[in-house]
Amino acid sequence: MSTQQVVSPLPGTFYRRPSPESPPFKEDGDAVAVGDVIGLVEVMKNFQEVVAEVAGSAIRFVIEDSDAIMAGQLIAEIDP
Amino acid sequence: MxxxxxxxxxxxxxxxxxxxxxxxxxxxxxxxxxxxxxxxxxxxxxxxxxxxxxxxxxxxxxxxxxxxxxxxxxxxxxxxxxxxxxxxxxxxxxxxxxxxxxxxGPSGDAIRLLGDKVAAREVAARAGVPVVPGSDGRIDDVARATALAAEIGFPVMIKAAAGGGGRGIRIAHDASEFARFFPQASGEARAAFGDGGLYVEKVIERARHVEVQILGDGERFVHCYERECSLQRRRQKVWEEAPAFELDQTVRQALCDSAVALAASVGYRGAGTVEYLYDAASREFYFIEVNTRIQVEHPVTEMITGVDLVEQMIRIAGGEPLALGQDDVRIHGHAIECRINAEDPARNFMPGPGTIETLSVPQGAHVRFDSLLYEGYTVPPFYDSLLGKLIVHGADRADCLDKLRHALDGLEVVGVPTTVPLHRALAVDADVRQGRIDTRFLEPWLEQHFKPSNSTPGAAS
Structure with missing residues (x-):
C-alpha cells in the first residue's frame, strides 16, 4: 500500500492538540489506527475532529499547530 | 478633543x-x-x-x-x-x-478589578448593588452551611470553590437534600480539583437577563437604561431588546441607579454594562458582572435613547467631559435586535462560511442593519459567526415586533446559512410576543421548533 494523505474536510484553523496545554494528538512518526483523532479544525469557533480513515506505521504532519487551512488542503501523510 | x-x-x-x-x-x-x-x-x-x-x-x-x-x-x-x-x-x-x-475604554486597573468575578462582586456589594445571596466565599462546615442555606431560602446551588465547567454542582431543594448533597459535592470537588471547598448560592429559578448601559467620564456618571437579553442559546445572546418589558418603574429606577452607583464607586471612564439576573416573580434583581467594553447589543439602547454610545466613548477617551446629564437620557419607544449569524438553525447551528451571492437589506427610518456584509464578500472561517444585526424601532413593543416581522421578510442573505429563519419564527411566537420568556426559554423552544430532524424548520410556529 502507498502513503495515504489526510486532507482537511473544512476551511478553518487546524490544531494538533486538544488544548494549548495538552500534548499533540499525534507526534510525527507515531503509528495511527483507524478512528484515531489526529487534529481539530476550528470553523467559526466550532471544533470538528479530524479522524484517521486508514491505519499506518507512521504519520507525518505537513502543517503546524494553529495554522490556517483550506478545505481539501493536505494535513498529514500516513505511511503504510 | x-x-x-x-x-x-x-x-x-x-x-x-x-x-x-x-x-x-x-x-x-x-x-x-x-x-x-x-x-x-x-x-x-x-x-x-x-x-x-x-x-x-x-x-x-x-x-x-x-x-x-x-x-x-x-x-x-x-x-x-x-x-x-x-x-x-x-x-x-x-x-x-x-x-x-x-x-x-476604561483604565487597565478598572478592567482588571471589574474583570475579576470575586473582586467585582465585592465592588458591587460595597456600592449597595444586590448580589445573589450566598456564602460569600467558601464554607466547609456542614452545620453552618445548612443553617445558611435555610436562611437564604431553597433551592440553593452548591458549587465547588475551585470549580468550573459545572463539576461538583448540586441543586438542593430542601434541607434534607442539602444534607445529602453537601458531602457528595465536596467529594466530587476534591476528586476533580484536589480541593473539596464549596460555596453556596441561591438559585434564581426563572431568571431574566437584564443589563444596564452606563457612561462615565471619571467624575460624572449616567445610565442609558436597560436591555433585556433573556433569549440565549448556550449562554450566547440571540435577540436583545430595550427597554426590558413589563419592568415596574420603581424597579427600573432602582436597577439603573444601582448601576450608576457601581460606576461612581470605581470612578468609571467610558461605556460599560452592568449585568443582572432579574426575578420577575419577586421583582428582585441581582448583580452578575460588569462588562468594561461596548457590547454587541448596544444599538437597541441607541435606538431608544438617541445616544450614540460609540461616539460617547471616543469623546470620553479624548478627554471631553460627559456632555449628557441623566435628564437628557430618555426612553422613546421600544427596540429589538436580532443577531444574524452564519449558522444553520435547522442543523444544530452548524456554522457555514462562504461567499455572499445576494444581499437585500430592509430600508426604513425605523430599521438599522449593522453588518460586515457586501455582495461578493467571502465570509472567512476563522472568526465568530456574527454577520450582522438587524435592529428595529417601534412606538411600543407590539409595534416593534410587527415592524421586525416585516423587516425580517425584507432581509435576504444568499450564499451562507443564516439564523434569519430562527428570528422569523421567534418574531411570531406567542410566548415571545407576550413576553413570557426567561433565560431558559430558548433551548427547549429550539428542541420543539428547530429539531435537526424537522424537515420544515420553523413551520410549527
Missing part, C-alpha cells in the same frame, strides 16, 4: 460601526486586518489598513505587542478595542497607554 486618528483593533461588524462613529467625528481611521480580512468591509471603509498577521486570531487580533506596534507605526493617537479579542485585556489597555496613545 485630543484624538485625531483611531486605530481599530477589531474586525467584523463592530469595526464597521467604529469606522462610522469616527467618520462622524471627523477622525482618521486605521483598520487592523489579518491576512484573511484585507478585503473586509471595515478595511474598505477605513482611511488606511495595516496587516497585523496571519488569519488565526491568536497570531493577529490577540497579539498585544503586534497590535500596539501597528497602531503606533500607523501614527494613531487612540485605539478602539471593540468587543471580544483584546477589549477586556487590562495589559493591552496599559500597553496602549504606555505607548503614548489613548485607550478608548
Amino acid at each position: 485630543s484624538i485625531s486618528s483611531v486605530f481599530i483593533a477589531n474586525r467584523g461588524e463592530i469595526a464597521v460601526r467604529i469606522n462610522h462613529a469616527c467618520r462622524k467625528l471627523g477622525l482618521r481611521t486605521v483598520q487592523a486586518a489579518s491576512a484573511a480580512d484585507l478585503d473586509s468591509l471595515a478595511a474598505r471603509l477605513a482611511d488606511a489598513v495595516v496587516e497585523v498577521g496571519p488569519p488565526p486570531a491568536a497570531k493577529s487580533y490577540l497579539d498585544v505587542e503586534r497590535m500596539v506596534a501597528a497602531a503606533r507605526e500607523a501614527g494613531c493617537d487612540a485605539v478602539h478595542p471593540g468587543y471580544g479579542f483584546l477589549a477586556e485585556n487590562a495589559d493591552f489597555a496599559d500597553a496602549v497607554v504606555a505607548a503614548g496613545m489613548r485607550f478608548i
